[in-house]
Amino acid sequence: MNALANQLKSTLKEKFGYESFRGPQEQIINNLISGSDQLVIMPTGGGKSICYQLPALLLPKTCLVISPLIALMKDQVDGLKANGINAAFINSSLSFEERDQILHQVAEGKINLLYLAPESVGFISSILKKEYLSYIAVDEAHCISAWGHDFRPAYKKLKFLKNSLPEIPLIALTATADKATQKDIIHELGIIDAKINIDSFDRKNIFLNVQPAQKRIEKILNFISQHQEESGIIYCLSRKSTEKLAEKLRNEGINVGVYHAGMNAEDRTKAQEDFINDQTQIVCATIAFGMGIDKSNVRWVIHYNLPKNIESYYQEIGRAGRDGLPAEALLFHSYGDILTFSRFFEESSNQEFQMAKLLRMKEYADAVNCRRKILLSYFGEVLEENCGHCDVCKNPPQFKDATILAQKALSAIARVKENEPMGVIIDVLKATYSSEVKEMGYDQLKTFGAGRDLTKNDWQHYLTQLINEAYCEIAFHQHNHLKLTPLAKEVLFNGKKVWLALPQKNTKYKKKEKQTSTSNLSETEIFNELKQLRHQIALGEGIPAYLVFNDATLREMAEKKPVTSAQLLGINGVGLRKLEVYGEEFIEVLKKYGSKKKKKGETYLISYQLLAQGMSPIEVAQQRELTETTIYSHIAKLYDDGKISAINNYLTKEEINRIQRAKAELERDGEKLKELKPLYLALNEEINYGKIRIAITYLENKKP
Known part of the structure; x- marks a missing residue:
């Protein structure tokens, strides 16, 4: 090295x-x-x-x-x-x-x-x-x-x-x-x-979950009940949506803030700071919120509406699980989201480009195969195996022969002369006497009521798949009318088979059961006490809590229970500065749970950090209240581990040569060097044990 x-x-x-x-x-x-x-x-x-x-x-x-x-x-x-x-x-x-x-x-x-x-x-x-x-x-x-x-x-x-x-x-x-x-x-x-x-775009720690938008509020409440005391962001498409959703959640006793561009700067700043400082558990926000958030302990992100493109979606879900711990991204989507965006894009100069990106996002939401594969392939990365960590992998859809169902739907599109959007097509199939149906006389069509055995949501599910499979398409420039494609004629007239995924059952979330394992209970107890300490320190210093230590660091502390400075320094996220500033307070908490026995060899890591700052072995020994020989033994181990690549800062060339000659003479005399004392004596006690240990390590590794 x-x-x-x-x-x-x-x-x-x-x-x-x-x-x-x-x-x-x-x-x-x-x-x-x-x-x-x-x-x-x-x-x-x-x-x-x-x-x-x-x-x-x-x-x-x-x-x-x-x-x-x-x-x-x-x-x-x-x-x-x-x-x-x-x-x-x-x-x-x-x-x-x-x-x-x-x-x-x-x-x-x-x-x-x-x-x-x-x-x-x-x-x-x-x-x-x-x-x-x-x-x-x-x-x-x-x-x-x-x-x-x-x-x-x-x-x-x-x-x-x-x-x-x-x-x-x-x-x-x-x-x-x-x-x-x-x-x-x-x-x-x-x-x-x-x-x-x-680098790889794969955020393995984020569980990808997509659900239809029906009964969103109920689903969100169930989701939050399963993620109590966890920070999360809910992205909404409009300012009005953020306000209404936040009000509904507050009525359920949930601590939630609001953030959108329509608020004044002072209120936006307060909403953001309350969330960063763990004063607010959840924020309902438009996409204006997030780029300035470096909060590492966001455990989940919900999209109340379909994002306008995959880049935005990926960026926004990336605000969850920045500390590497498990996180979840839940996306709700509906046909209405597509219509809303298509109206927005009419005013843009690159409407075709924006629409193409939106449709890629829709394909992701409608997918019936591994979502992570789709997400990564968009960014040019290939995932060979299914991820096993998305809703599709966890609950693979079942397929059925839907040829007759497809024929009914495609026939209904044809009989309204391809001049109606999806909602009217569903009304025709379901025999719903809507104003459009009555006005246009669609209740006289042969296909009127041909699909009354299915629910409106089921028909929306199947029609969406028929669009994704290119049996029909949405003409966004013609009031979102559904149009038949050449493939539809194969189904209607040539008996082409159509296989579609069955709608997924809407499973309610179950509240997490309390852990019964003694070790897990202990870790949770320690983690919560460490969080309390972190919160107090953050308030005192006027900084966000995660800038003291992030959740991943606290969880590792709770698991490993370090009770010495050396052990604490071995935790990811603990550097020398934070060890000096916060170490003593955290060790005091951890001592109540951990073993006070010091792990052999860990202490050399502290010496490594001090030496890297330019301290001499004597200065390190004085600061650490250890002998100089002990510090030299640490240097030998650091060299053997490859953490130190040169020893000329600790031994002169003359000292190395003297030790090498003395070692060779003892070995010629048949002396087996199982300990360093014979060598120390052969050197007239002029070179200490620590330096001898470094030289022996250096010579045995035969490094230039």
Whole structure:
């Protein structure tokens, strides 16, 4: 392992609390340090931020981060400061004096990362120079593309950064970008030779669930009863929907907030902060809510309506389970959602493009095969096996010979001369005397009442499948009338067989039963007490609770019950800074549950972190109140484990040669070195046991 790799890993643990990199993180960081432009596509919660935050700690100048929302900037900066990292943001809310002070700190090399919105780039012209900046990171880069799902015109102006600072590397990052959007990002930012890193889009921890929209409120109430005390977001299509749904949930005693663009800025900020700080359990929101949310413990996301495209859906469900723990995405959909969006798109300049993306989203919702396969294939990723973690895999649909049923439906479409939408077709089949049926005389048709044995919902289910299977299609430009396709004639006149999936039964959720396992009860009890402590600390410091430790870290603490600093440092998400600031309080809670026996060998990890900060063995020994020999034994183990690649900081070449000669002489004399004392004596007690141990490890590994 080379020196840079050592430095990267030690910084990752010290500042962010993780033992190892995920996916392509390390390669991306190496590319950035070597000066390459990059486009990084990594799923929400996949660790994009570390890709540009960590190298900023190793390079001498400032990393400039372009981020779309003030709330997101503040959140990121608070999180970095909690990890002992110098970070700041600039936006229009700061006074001229405050902005000027931050720019002076950048010029003096005192800030690792500086965040700002694209609209605020004009505030920092004085530091847009190669002597002040190490690299530029453009987060949420899909906002730059007209093909993306969150187009932000101000992002279009960022191309000047590469044009004016061609020698400074630029990294663009996003969670979702199809091929058209990827090309647009590269072109618009002027990073033509960028290295492209695409991580897997698969968020395995999120259970994908899709249901028809009938009885949504009842289903949502049942869902929430199964996820008590868990944070969640419910996305609605309109402002009115968010208000009405929130009111219904509050009437059931549920702690729920509202967020939409029609609220004033103060109310929106309060709704967001209450949710981030766990004051509000659930938020009913339009899609305006979420991009600025870095809350790691959102356990579920519900879509009250069908999203307008798969990119939006993927981005929004990605707000659940960012900590890697199990999460759920529940989507409700109806034919009405398609009609609503088709009306919206009539006013857009790219109506055909938007409609095509909506229909891909509809295909996903109507699917009768593995949903994760469909989702990943949209982004060009192939999943060989069914995921086993979606509603279709858990409850595969049953198929039946629906040829006669299809003939009835297609015949009804033909007999109304292909001039009616789905609702009227169902009225004809069901013999419903609606105003349209009576006005047009459809009650005189041969097919009137031919499908009265099925429910309206069943007919909607079967007609949707007939559309998906291309037996008929929706003419959106002709008032959403259903039209027959050439395939329909094969069914009507040539006896072509049609197989359709049976409607799924609407199963009610059952409330989770209380766990009876003693160990699980214990873990839940510890986790809840740790959450209480975290909440108190967060209130005292005025930061979101998950910036202290996220839920995944607390759950690992509850499971492993660390009771020493060394053991706590071994938990993912616990770095040296957080160990120093919060460790003692958390250990006090954990001591009530855990064993006080110290695990052999764990203590060397603390020495590793201190050595990585540049401390000498003597300084580490003094700080840790251990002997210098003990610290040298830690160094030997670290070298043997590959965490340290060079020993010249701890042993001189002359000392190594002396130890090698003395060892060789003893072995020639037939001395078996089962312990170090004979070697220590042979060296006239001039080199301590710790150094001898390092030298022996070095010589046995035969490293150059």
